[in-house]
Structures are given as structure tokens and as C-alpha cells.
Amino acid sequence: MSEENNDDVITKLVVTSSDSVLPIDAAMKIYESSTDIVIKETCFGTMVTGPREAVNKVVKEIVDLDKNHIFVKERGFPPGDDRRCRASRGGGSRPGFYFLKEEAMMLPMIGKALDKYDEHVPLKDTEHKKKLGVKDLRDIVESSL
Amino acid sequence: MAKVIIYPTNSLILSDLVQRFGHTPIAMMEKIKEKVTTVGVDSPPMNITAEEPKHGLKYAAVEVPAGVRGRMAIVGPMIEEAEAGIIVGESPMAFGCMGCARTNELTKYLIRSREMPILELEFPQTDDEGQEFVYKIAEFLESLPESEGDSEEATE
Numbered sequence: 001m002s003e004e005n006n007d008d009v010i011t012k013l014v015v016t017s018s019d020s021v022l023p024i025d026a027a028m029k030i031y032e033s034s035t036d037i038v039i040k041e042t043c044f045g046t047m048v049t050g051p052r053e054a055v056n057k058v059v060k061e062i063v064d065l066d067k068n069h070i071f072v073k074e075r076g077f078p079p080g081d082d083r084r085c086r087a088s089r090g091g092g093s094r095p096g097f098y099f100l101k102e103e104a105m106m107l108p109m110i111g112k113a114l115d116k117y118d119e120h121v122p123l124k125d126t127e128h129k130k131k132l133g134v135k136d137l138r139d140i141v142e143s144s145l
Numbered sequence: 146m147a148k149v150i151i152y153p154t155n156s157l158i159l160s161d162l163v164q165r166f167g168h169t170p171i172a173m174m175e176k177i178k179e180k181v182t183t184v185g186v187d188s189p190p191m192n193i194t195a196e197e198p199k200h201g202l203k204y205a206a207v208e209v210p211a212g213v214r215g216r217m218a219i220v221g222p223m224i225e226e227a228e229a230g231i232i233v234g235e236s237p238m239a240f241g242c243m244g245c246a247r248t249n250e251l252t253k254y255l256i257r258s259r260e261m262p263i264l265e266l267e268f269p270q271t272d273d274e275g276q277e278f279v280y281k282i283a284e285f286l287e288s289l290p291e292s293e294g295d296s297e298e299a300t301e
Contacts, residue, residue, distance in 0.1 A: 010178070015157060048247045073160040076177030083181070098156070106268070109275035110158055114165075116276055123280050126273040 005063040011075040015045040017107035018069035068114035147289040148226035166286035217246040231254045235267040
């Protein structure tokens with residue numbers, strides 16, 4: 001990656017949670033594009049690095065493969081950065097991976113909800129768990145005596 | 146296009162949803178990128194320099210730990226820049242890079258203190274909650290001012 005003109009170089013994380021699109025499909029889409037970008041395939045999806053316009057263009061193409069089940073966010077560090085990459089840090093998950101993993105586990109749920117939103121499925125009334133009030137707690141304590 | 150600050154500030158889901166519905170997410174990742182790629186600011190293996198805790202004094206008192214002030218030096222300007230906010234609570238994974246619980250409390254407090262549209266939610270556990278989560282965020286984002294001109298980012 002060129003060190004010049006760093007302002008225009010961005011990295012985006014493309015996290016796939018799709019039944020029809022695999023991370024390799026997303027990667028192939030990028031390989032097909034003739035733009036000057038670098039990609040890294042990971043267990044959760046793909047990291048795309050390059051000039052802002054090229055990255056946005058390619059990411060849009062990937063998202064269009066299954067738009068409600070592919071999620072994107074920008075990443076601060078470039079792929080393989082010594083401060084984050086576990087290859088140079090002696091193993092273990094890289095910092096930031098725990099949150100990403102937690103969120104990746106929620107993505108099928110969010111994807112389904114986005115599908116429903118697009119189909120204009122009305123929202124169901126859901127019951128929310130309430131915290132136990134002090135008065136109720138006192139009643140329970142007293143009733144068990 | 147409104148600038149929407151998200152909490153957790155590095156959330157994939159929130160960042161994606163805000164962009165998906167045509168607004169600009171104000172997220173930690175872009176600010177960290179500026180820090181780690183700007184020549185002269187970078188101080189490996191740290192992301193911030195000794196200057197940041199001084200800038201953080203604007204948001205937290207001097208007796209507050211340097212870690213909080215250092216983080217606030219990045220988060221504080223994000224909050225000032227925002228025109229709307231989405232706060233998602235009950236986030237058991239708000240540790241790691243999200244770090245410090247006190248910074249998180251202060252961040253939420255400062256977002257709530259701003260006079261701007263704010264949506265507060267909790268992370269969903271079930272499909273029904275997930276549906277409500279997405280619908281509420283979509284409704285909130287659609288109620289914000291419409292995008293002006295073409296969107297620079299392209300995730301939709």
C-alpha cells in the first residue's frame with residue numbers, strides 16, 4: 001500500500017451473514033474488479049483496502065449481492081498492521097475482534113428484520129422484561145417468610 | 146444527510162444501519178484511522194499521544210484518570226460534531242477496544258446532554274426484539290432531515 005496520499009486510503013470490513021453469498025464470493029467479486037485495491041479474506045468476511053472511491057464502488061457491488069445480509073463498517077487500522085495483527089502479537093484474537101464476533105452472531109437476526117422491513121411486515125407487539133420493583137421484591141420476601 | 150453518533154462507538158450493526166438509511170455515522174473507526182495514519186501523530190504501540198489527555202480536559206476533570214481523558218479527546222469532538230444520536234444499552238461486549246466503563250458513562254451522558262434527536266434502545270436477544278430494534282432505528286433515521294446531494298459512501 002502506498003504511503004503517499006494516505007487520506008484517500010480507507011479500509012472497510014465486509015461481514016457476510018448470508019445463506020447465498022459466502023466470503024469467497026465477495027472476495028471473487030473483488031478479484032474480478034480491475035481497481036487498485038488490496039483485500040484480505042478472514043473468517044467473518046473480507047477486509048478491503050484502497051482508494052476511497054474504488055473501495056466504495058467495490059463494496060457496493062458486494063453488498064448488492066445480498067444487501068440485507070452483508071454488513072459494512074470502516075476500519076481504523078489497515079489489514080496486517082503490526083499493532084493489531086495477531087501474527088506479530090503472539091497469538092490470540094486481535095483487539096476489537098470480541099465485539100465484532102458478538103455483533104456477527106446477531107447479524108442473522110438483523111438481516112431477517114431488514115427483510116421484514118423491506119416487505120413492510122407490521123411490527124409485532126413484544127413484551128419487554130421489566131426490572132423487579134422494590135415493592136414487588138418486598139412482597140416476595142415477606143410472602144416467603 | 147445528518148451526522149449520527151452511535152454508541153457503542155465502534156458498532157458494526159449501528160454503523161451499517163445508519164449508512165444504509167442514508168445518513169453519516171460518526172464512529173470511532175474513522176477517528177482512529179486519522180490517528181494511526183497521520184504522519185507525526187502515530188506513536189506505536191499506542192494510538193494516542195501524550196497530548197490527548199490534555200485535550201480531554203475539556204470533557205473531564207484533571208483528577209479523572211488519563212485513560213478516560215485520552216479516550217474523551219477522541220470521543221468528545223465526535224459528540225460535538227453530531228446532529229443526532231443512537232445509544233444502544235445492555236451491551237455486554239462494550240469492553241475491549243471500547244474499554245473503560247467510566248468513559249462509556251460519560252459518553253452516554255454527553256450525548257444525552259446535547260439538544261438533538263436521540264434514540265435509546267437495547268441490543269436485541271430474540272428475533273422479535275431484533276425486528277423492533279431495526280424498525281425503531283429505521284423510523285428514527287427516516288425522521289431525520291433527508292440526504293442532500295449524492296451519498297459519498299456506498300453500502301446500499
